[in-house]
Amino acid sequence: MAGEGKTGKTKVLQEETRIFEPPKELVENSNVMKYMKKKGIKTEKELRETCSKNYIEFWDEMAKEYVDWFEPYSKVMDDSDMPYFKWFTGGLVNMTHNAVDRHAKGAKKDKIAYIWVPEPTDQATQKITYGELAKEVNKFANGLKSLGVKKGDRVSLYMPMIPQLPIAMLAIAKIGAIHSIVFSGFSAKGFGDRVKDCEAKVAITTDGFYRRGKPMPLKANADEAIADAPSVEHLIVFKRTGIDVNWKEGRDIWWHDLVKGKPEECEAEKLDPEHRLFILYTSGTTGKPKGIEHAQGGYCVGPAQTLHWVFDLKEDDVWWCTADIGWITGHSYIVYGPLCLGVTGIMYEGSPDFPDFGRWWKLIQDHKVTVLYTAPTAIRMFMKQGAEWPAKYDLSSLRLLGSVGEPINPEAWMWYREHIGGGKLQIMDTWWQTETGTFICSPLPITPLKPGSCTFPLPGFNTTIYDELGNEVPLGEGGNIVNETPWPSMLRAFYGDKERYHKEYWEMYWETPKRGTYLAGDKATRDKDGYFWIQGRIDDVLSVAGHRIANAEVESAIVAHPNAAEAAVIGKPDEIKGESIVAFVILNVGVDPSPELSKDVITHVRKTLGPVAAPTEVHFVNDLPKTRSGKIMRRVVKAKALGNPTGDTSALANPEAVEGIPLIV
Numbered sequence: 001m002a003g004e005g006k007t008g009k010t011k012v013l014q015e016e017t018r019i020f021e022p023p024k025e026l027v028e029n030s031n032v033m034k035y036m037k038k039k040g041i042k043t044e045k046e047l048r049e050t051c052s053k054n055y056i057e058f059w060d061e062m063a064k065e066y067v068d069w070f071e072p073y074s075k076v077m078d079d080s081d082m083p084y085f086k087w088f089t090g091g092l093v094n095m096t097h098n099a100v101d102r103h104a105k106g107a108k109k110d111k112i113a114y115i116w117v118p119e120p121t122d123q124a125t126q127k128i129t130y131g132e133l134a135k136e137v138n139k140f141a142n143g144l145k146s147l148g149v150k151k152g153d154r155v156s157l158y159m160p161m162i163p164q165l166p167i168a169m170l171a172i173a174k175i176g177a178i179h180s181i182v183f184s185g186f187s188a189k190g191f192g193d194r195v196k197d198c199e200a201k202v203a204i205t206t207d208g209f210y211r212r213g214k215p216m217p218l219k220a221n222a223d224e225a226i227a228d229a230p231s232v233e234h235l236i237v238f239k240r241t242g243i244d245v246n247w248k249e250g251r252d253i254w255w256h257d258l259v260k261g262k263p264e265e266c267e268a269e270k271l272d273p274e275h276r277l278f279i280l281y282t283s284g285t286t287g288k289p290k291g292i293e294h295a296q297g298g299y300c301v302g303p304a305q306t307l308h309w310v311f312d313l314k315e316d317d318v319w320w321c322t323a324d325i326g327w328i329t330g331h332s333y334i335v336y337g338p339l340c341l342g343v344t345g346i347m348y349e350g351s352p353d354f355p356d357f358g359r360w361w362k363l364i365q366d367h368k369v370t371v372l373y374t375a376p377t378a379i380r381m382f383m384k385q386g387a388e389w390p391a392k393y394d395l396s397s398l399r400l401l402g403s404v405g406e407p408i409n410p411e412a413w414m415w416y417r418e419h420i421g422g423g424k425l426q427i428m429d430t431w432w433q434t435e436t437g438t439f440i441c442s443p444l445p446i447t448p449l450k451p452g453s454c455t456f457p458l459p460g461f462n463t464t465i466y467d468e469l470g471n472e473v474p475l476g477e478g479g480n481i482v483n484e485t486p487w488p489s490m491l492r493a494f495y496g497d498k499e500r501y502h503k504e505y506w507e508m509y510w511e512t513p514k515r516g517t518y519l520a521g522d523k524a525t526r527d528k529d530g531y532f533w534i535q536g537r538i539d540d541v542l543s544v545a546g547h548r549i550a551n552a553e554v555e556s557a558i559v560a561h562p563n564a565a566e567a568a569v570i571g572k573p574d575e576i577k578g579e580s581i582v583a584f585v586i587l588n589v590g591v592d593p594s595p596e597l598s599k600d601v602i603t604h605v606r607k608t609l610g611p612v613a614a615p616t617e618v619h620f621v622n623d624l625p626k627t628r629s630g631k632i633m634r635r636v637v638k639a640k641a642l643g644n645p646t647g648d649t650s651a652l653a654n655p656e657a658v659e660g661i662p663l664i665v
């Protein structure tokens, strides 16, 4: 869609001309239209512009509408210590009170919060009401307290998609502790590094999990991870599969023993809105993952409000976000957003292809799912399997679709609308990040869509595109996507690293008149109608099946292999995953390259970082192009390997190394 321009700017080369107008009925009955009517707002443009211009008043209004405060706040936003913005100063709040207690004590007590679908097809689906959820959360919260977990303590979670995961999160939040979830597909080392970084007092895992109907071990990984994490006093283990586990007396405790006899009531801590709700690690430009911190107050507002407006959830909707709770999408849109709204959500434990490619579509049919939110990588996988899979099932309960994680290519967008959306459903392509906590650019049910565009910044966000100097680029051009003003669900800091937080997101425009502008780290363009088109990351971060993985992290895992001396990792376009990981490796002197060694390097990364980060190809080279200061120029490696022009190579100390990079396409 775009080509390189001067000064890092990009130009739109080819424009999408198809427009999909929203059906009148959707528009008329939408939550957002109700708001517009109340405020006398006539057009979508006016809505987006007014709310964003008056963003303080807007978020104040939303915070009052969506959140129960124990104590009202006296100041909406405090920017006296930029970039450490504070929201809802003076208030007192608790996420779990908002997500569970107020429903459990009110009219929604018997409403289903989660329909949980286990992976093995011979296990029964579980329906959990808000009332039941409250009891489970309270018992577990009391269990945590009995282990000495207190306000501010960190608790690391390493669990599959089972109801005990949100139960644990909500219990932790209720007592003012801070959760740090690590995707259970990460390796022992991946989990261990994160446990150590946040100095967790307690860790929670399961004996095992199911993959393709078979039990697989998980506790063994957790054992390895925390063996050298001195901060961890206890490991709580939920029995999911019944497989054998090793047991460390005094440290390990079964979930069912911990909650036995614990009271079903537990008072929520009344917390400062800035009190941290969670830490979630994501990849940045260096090998070390960043512990992104989010705050209780802002999080009570953002996920619920954006979900209500964008996906238009109503009382009788059945919402299904297919993400794993280990990623931000699951935090915001499987747990906090839907629960704060008091809606019914699906939680599915397994993969999309077990026992066959009809599993998701059967699930939609069986549970009459009305709104589906998934990722382009899943859509492309289903496309490849053929439309006959969804065609076997009745998907007529669906009324709205969504996409997240990476740009959705127009072909996949059209297939999604056609074969899942019956040729008529609108697709909400939501652009956002771990750091933003909620959707930032997204259609609303009233928005005319262009396939592949996340359309416009949502009301309340001042999102635009800058050149390197902090000038807004005109329509038709591209640059860095930025937020000019703060928002309630924004990241607050990195755990234990103030400097890096400032450097990564705020430094870029700090010395310009735009001080306080957030640099998202993505490139984007806007077409002549102002539609946003996300082009990908500015930094060296790969996007594999919608997951952010730092090139540097994979490289550092590779060079930890005893035979590897140096490595450069690049992303190769992949039909389904968006990008696949390809590594170029210099071996130690005297080591001969071989296909076995290549496999061994892949296995090594898989073990070190987990399967998501494993390269699909390893190429052995004699040299890698480097700058005079010794930095490997990945850009040049990538261009050569993909058969593209290598551009300016004058900074290279060893230009001859470029020739040794094989063509991989």
Ligand code: PRX
Residues within 6 Å of the ligand: 282, 328, 329, 403, 404, 405, 406, 407, 408, 429, 430, 431, 432, 433, 434, 435, 454, 520, 521, 522, 534, 536, 537, 546, 547, 548
């Ligand atoms: O590059 C953007 C891409 O995913 C990055 C954020 O990754 P993460 O923090 O793991 O969160 C993923 C789920 C929100 C962004 O910087 N991205 C996410 N959604 C989209 C997207 N790129 C294009 N279109 C999207 N809808």
